Amino acid sequence: xxxxxxxxxxxxxxxxxxxxxxxxxxxxxxxxxxxxxxxxxxxxxxxxxxxxxxxxxxxxxxxxxxxxxxxxxxx
Amino acid sequence: xxxxxxxxxxxxxxxxxxxxxxxxxxxxxxxxxxxxxxxxxxxxxxxxxxxxxxxxxxxxxxxxxxxxxxxxxxxxxxxxxxxxxxxxxxxxxxxxxxxxxxxxxxxxxxxxxxxxxxxxxxxxxxxxxxxxxxxxxxxxxxxxxxxxxxxxxxxxxxxxxxxxxxxxxxxxxxxxxxxxxxxxxxxxxxxxxxxxxxxxxxxxxxxxxxxxxxxxxxxxxxxxxxxxxxxxxxxxxxxxxxxxxxxxxxxxxxxxxxxxxxxxxxxxxxxxxxxxxxxxxxxx
Numbered sequence: 001x002x003x004x005x006x007x008x009x010x011x012x013x014x015x016x017x018x019x020x021x022x023x024x025x026x027x028x029x030x031x032x033x034x035x036x037x038x039x040x041x042x043x044x045x046x047x048x049x050x051x052x053x054x055x056x057x058x059x060x061x062x063x064x065x066x067x068x069x070x071x072x073x074x075x
Numbered sequence: 076x077x078x079x080x081x082x083x084x085x086x087x088x089x090x091x092x093x094x095x096x097x098x099x100x101x102x103x104x105x106x107x108x109x110x111x112x113x114x115x116x117x118x119x120x121x122x123x124x125x126x127x128x129x130x131x132x133x134x135x136x137x138x139x140x141x142x143x144x145x146x147x148x149x150x151x152x153x154x155x156x157x158x159x160x161x162x163x164x165x166x167x168x169x170x171x172x173x174x175x176x177x178x179x180x181x182x183x184x185x186x187x188x189x190x191x192x193x194x195x196x197x198x199x200x201x202x203x204x205x206x207x208x209x210x211x212x213x214x215x216x217x218x219x220x221x222x223x224x225x226x227x228x229x230x231x232x233x234x235x236x237x238x239x240x241x242x243x244x245x246x247x248x249x250x251x252x253x254x255x256x257x258x259x260x261x262x263x264x265x266x267x268x269x270x271x272x273x274x275x276x277x278x279x280x281x282x283x284x285x286x287x288x289x290x291x292x293x294x295x296x297x298x299x300x301x302x303x304x305x306x307x308x309x310x311x312x313x314x315x316x317x318x319x320x321x322x323x324x325x326x327x328x329x330x331x332x333x334x335x336x337x338x339x340x341x342x343x344x345x346x347x348x349x350x351x352x353x354x355x356x357x358x359x
Contacts, residue, residue: 036186049294053185060178063155070158 006069013061016054023051077120077309081112086313089128090135090320093288094281094328096260096340097347098208100192101201104254105351108198116196119298120306126295127307127314133289135321136281143230143282147173168234169282175238176245176262176283181290183249195253202352204255209344211256212337215264228274228333236279240269248283255348258284263337277332281325 022031027046028039037047077085085103092099107114114121137144143166150166151174160167195204236244244265251258259280266276299307 049185049188052294053182056178056181060174066155067158067160 002068006065009061009065009068013058013065016058016061020051020054020058023047023054076118077114077124077306077313079309079312081107081114082124082309082313083316085124086128086131086316087320089313090132090317090322091324092257093129093132093317094136094259094284094321094324096208096212096257096263096337097344098205098251098255098257098260100251101205101208101255101257104196104201105198105205105347105355109351109354118306120309122295122298123306123310124313126292126299127310128317129288129292129295131314131318132321133285133292135318136285136288136325139322139325140282140285144285147282165230165234169230172234172236172238172241173279173283173286175241176248177286179242179245180248180252180258180287184252184287184291188252191252192254195255198355199352201255202348202355204253205344205348205351207348208256208260209341209346209348211264212260212341212344215267216336216338216341219267228272228278232271232275233279236269236271240265244269244279244283248287257344258287260337260340260344267337273332273336274329277328281329 019035022035023037024046028037029041031038031047033040035050037050039045085106088102088106089099092102106112146166147170150164150168151170154160154164154167154171160171162168195201244262247261247265248258250256251261259277262280262283263273263276266279267273269276271279
């Protein structure tokens, strides 16, 4: 088990999960300005594809952490 | 608008070109341009057509490989339960390899698909990309030479791929977001470059194509309902034709790659790309 890798994966996974939720609930105009897809012009478009992208990455990171955190058998 | 004749012909073309390593996107841009069909690709009717033909192709792939998908899903669940991807668990490893290969194109596609297709939508650019697709396939076949032994499909050989190779195949798949490059062609090229036989590379490519095509179609379903079902009749006709031609194509290709290479498709792409470029440039 590589503890730092697991911790980093979990933190990144949680951050990306939050990003996915923000993309789902906020329209393009309501996104933070540093988010890809932010549109200050005030469009009501929801970037659901960005949300799915972030969600997939979050799940991949959680899966990675799940495998990495398996306790090793004592030999 | 898209007429029934256009929908049927483009549906047949979609089913074939999606699975043959010759770029479906490229052909659906080039053929209408060459036939002088004034199809508005952003119209509601065309969106309905795209959604349903892709859905049909994806469902055919799921149906054709359904036994493999059951094994792969069970393998994935098994590995999650055991918190380990065992080297001898072929389908668990294969499932994770497919997921890893899907991630690059999934992310890049979700974020940049529309802008990439807008930038590279000119028929002359698509023709150029088709030529490049042929060159890539031919280069891989030539470089690969006879160093890799062929042989029947063997999922253990697929599962023996490393995760790094799976990422590289996934990155190769990203290029297929540009119209003119073929997803099947590029993922097969990646598989061949990784030492797989044609049959194994083809099989990996078809398995890899399924979630991406299905996800792309499912994501566009809301567009289908948003436009009030405009052009659904024509789109359904196109989808039925796409399903038939996709089934015949995958059946043919699985057998074809048992003994043959991608060279004929590479040559076709180069000739078709050059011919299309000349015709489009001359305005014929």
